[in-house]
Amino acid sequence: xxxxxxxxxxxxxxxxxxxxxxxxxxxxxxxxxxxxxxxxxxxxxxxxxxxxxxxxxxxxxxxxxxxxxxxxxxxxxxxxxxxxxxxxxxxxxxxxxxxxxxxxxxxxxxxxxxxxxxxxxxxxxxxxxxxxxxxxxxxxxxxxxxxxxxxxxxxxxxxxxxxxxxxxxxxxxxxxxxxxxxxxxxxxxxxxxxxxxxxxxxxxxxxxxxxxxxxxxxxxxxxxxxxxxx
Numbered sequence: 001x002x003x004x005x006x007x008x009x010x011x012x013x014x015x016x017x018x019x020x021x022x023x024x025x026x027x028x029x030x031x032x033x034x035x036x037x038x039x040x041x042x043x044x045x046x047x048x049x050x051x052x053x054x055x056x057x058x059x060x061x062x063x064x065x066x067x068x069x070x071x072x073x074x075x076x077x078x079x080x081x082x083x084x085x086x087x088x089x090x091x092x093x094x095x096x097x098x099x100x101x102x103x104x105x106x107x108x109x110x111x112x113x114x115x116x117x118x119x120x121x122x123x124x125x126x127x128x129x130x131x132x133x134x135x136x137x138x139x140x141x142x143x144x145x146x147x148x149x150x151x152x153x154x155x156x157x158x159x160x161x162x163x164x165x166x167x168x169x170x171x172x173x174x175x176x177x178x179x180x181x182x183x184x185x186x187x188x189x190x191x192x193x194x195x196x197x198x199x200x201x202x203x204x205x206x207x208x209x210x211x212x213x214x215x216x217x218x219x220x221x222x223x224x225x226x227x228x229x230x
Contacts, residue, residue, distance in 0.1 A: 081109045085222040088215060096223065100230070104140050106202075109226040111219065126223065134210050136220040138227070141203040147196065150203060151181055154194040157207070158185045161192055168193075176225050186212065193217055201229055 076082065079098040084091070096109035103118040110116055110126065119125045119137065127135035141150060158165045162185040170178050180197035193208040206224055210216045 081226065083109060083111060083222050083226070085111075086218050096226070101138075104138075106138075106140055106227050106229050108138075108223055108228070110223060114219075114223070126220065128216060131214075134214070134216050136209075136224065137207040138224070139205040141205055143200075143202055145203045147181075147198065147203070150196050150205065154181075154196060154205065154207075155183060158183055158192060158194050161185055162187055174221070174225070177221070188212070191215065191217065 076095070081096050081098070082093055083096045084093045086092075094111050096111045098107055099110045099116045100107040101116065101118070101124050103121055103124055108116070108126075113129050114126055115129055116124060116126045122139060124138045125135050126138060155165060165183050165185045168182040168184060173180065173182060177195070177197065180195055182193065182195045184191065184193045186192065189212055191208075191210050191212055193206070193210075195204070195206040195208075197204045197206075204224070204227065206220075208217050208220050210220070
């Protein structure tokens with residue numbers, strides 16, 4: 001009799017333990033429950049979507065709308081140089097070729113689609129081949145040029161085109177033009193820029209003629225930055 005009661009007691013205890021284990025399995029871990037809630041509520045998906053979007057935005061912001069250079073810099077020879085420039089709100093990179101002036105003692109790197117030619121003694125013109133009205137006149141004035149006189153001359157030249165001229169603030173220029181004297185004038189269609197910059201061996205004078213709606217000034221200035229005396 002005692003053995004039967006003992007056996008019955010052991011069975012009851014076993015059933016209670018089994019029931020207790022079943023209840024414990026329904027209590028999920030807090031961290032697991034939070035993850036399931038986020039997923040079910042759509043918050044997790046939204047956070048992942050936002051993260052993906054932010055990543056795409058960062059990646060896209062680091063991808064300028066540029067043309068790939070024709071060659072890698074490591075394979076360029078001394079007569080080639082990759083120029084990075086902005087043209088009509090587009091960033092581009094192209095391989096420019098070294099050209100020497102026929103009328104003056106200097107050379108510069110010229111981008112494809114542009115031609116450097118002599119205009120008259122001590123004056124060259126670098127122009128856009130598809131529209132020669134877009135051009136830059138290049139003059140290398142003597143080192144001992146009186147800057148006040150040169151500035152007065154370039155102002156008179158711009159005033160003769162359009163009566164109103166203004167100076168471009170230095171903070172709006174590239175580093176190589178911070179100490180230059182830059183003036184401009186414009187009408188409804190055309191933008192004209194006059195520039196004087198003192199160098200070690202000469203005074204660089206540039207006159208750029210471009211269009212308001214098709215502004216190539218930055219392209220010309222990027223090429224002008226490469227001017228040097230061989």
